[in-house]
Amino acid sequence: MDWWFFFEVVVGGLLSGVMYSLVALGFVLIFKASGVFNFAQGAMVLFAALTFVRLLEMNIPMLAALGLTMIVMVILAIAIERIVLRPLVNQDLIILFMATIGLNYFIEGMAQLVWDSDVHVLNLGIDEYAGFEIGNAFINKFDVWAALIAGVLVLILSLFFRYTVIGRALRAVADDHQAALSVGIPLRTIWIYVWSTAGLVALVAGVVWGSKLGVQFAISTVALKAIPVLIIGGFTSVPGAILGGLIVGCGEKLAEVYVGPFVGGAIENWFPYMLAMVVLMIRPQGIFGEKIIERV
Amino acid sequence: MSIKDKNTAAQSDILMNIKDISLSFGGLKALLNVNLHIKKGEILAIIGPNGAGKSSMLNVISGIYVPQKGTVEWKGKLRKKIAPHNIARMGIARTFQNIALFRGMTALENILTGRNILMKRNLFHEMFYIGKGRRQEEEHRKKVEEIIDYLEIQSIRKTPVARLPYGLQKRVELGRALALEPELLLLDEPMAGMNVEEKEDMCRFILDVNDQFGTTIVLIEHDMGVVMDISDRVAVLDYGIKIADGTPDKVRSEQKVIDAYLGVG
């Protein structure tokens, strides 16, 4: 066995896994705080990426475009709270889930109506194919950058959740609505923060994925990749989303390279789901998820 | 501390006056034409059999439930409907019959979160623990540590609350309510499910809070011994109707109360 090659596959897998984690993170934030599986997360990724790339095309400098896109995502969060969440307050979670399906199509449609449905090249100034070598292993530079960006985002989010007043309020709401209200935390404001944070994560995911694949409709389907990640890591855990992404990324690459040739390849497409099924059978709540206890 | 002195001193001031309220859920009448006032600085116990409407009464006091009939006066003024998250700002804190802690947090974080509305928001400074953010955090932590010392839970400060035994969880929940520095503290069965020793501790904390900070306390409790020991006044509910109201000694000897507890009528 060529250990350098093995190392290269593992590192490549871990790095691409980080990009899955990034998408999964957006789901976890909203699920944790409200118990809602936000079907529209993929559409938010697309919308953020499109907004960003179109602003760049208008010759707006990159940082300004990032800032403006973030403002748009916050406005979107406020609109979602007003128009979708508020009228549905106290409804069953399944109804909220259905609402996010509608929201998904609405945002997808809006993204393409306001901007357009062409493929846009997003160039962050990093060569996608450049790389460097560690020993005999070739490491892709872009993947390293993507992992760094994801790492910084996760670091900022965890500082925010752990040490700020609002961060604590978000965690409080995620744990117990009644108790959060009793200490004076307003739920509506918190929803806006949660969806804005999910918007920020969508923006980062959109920029990273968009510069890899080009900004196009297909980006919204990367959300599908997040589902096995969530099942493996657990729907309620931020570390779970990260680890789940790494497991899926690394697992699918290893399977593709070492098992693929024996079964005719294309394992990458279904391997994550198979992995997720195995986890479902052994540990239904995912590796880091909380055991679901029915409250009566 | 002499209970007698405190009683006479408290006579003058009425914190809340609840007049002739009725509350129903669908066809079920949870409270019927109830009058109740809360005096500043007293410990008022609400007792009664299961399903009598005690928790409902507490929710009317806190403003979570709005009765279909009747009025609530807070410090002499008619109280309008309030948003649930604004109750804390009025100086009313509470604990729940079924413990409602922030399960993903440590004991310390739970209590700190109780002070959320007293804190200012300054994302950047807070996140990197500098400037204003740092000063604020340190100042509030000092208060929280005082509460922790007070409730004698130093050793479990950093423990995630989900791992604590029931009695300690109840204590942390009391700590979180105290962190608000409330004027009125509502405790829904603070001693349910505790052993004798834990109950004694809890009684001591309740009496101390009342004595040291002058906090008005309304509590629901099933243990008669405890109720008679610590309360200045007792109100008895039965099937949504207030059947007695007075000093523990007076209430204890009333025939209606004895009947309600023996299940007569």
Ligand SMILES: Nc1ncnc2c1ncn2[C@@H]1O[C@H](COP(=O)(O)OP(=O)(O)OP(=O)(O)O)[C@@H](O)[C@H]1O
């Ligand atoms: N939110 C609600 N919806 C419907 N019915 C309710 C609600 N809250 C209370 N009830 C009903 O009102 C009645 C009084 O309930 P409440 O919880 O106030 O009783 P309680 O005196 O606190 O009883 P316990 O000692 O068991 O806690 C009960 O019959 C209860 O089923």
Ligand SMILES: [Mg+2]
């Ligand atoms: Mg009750």
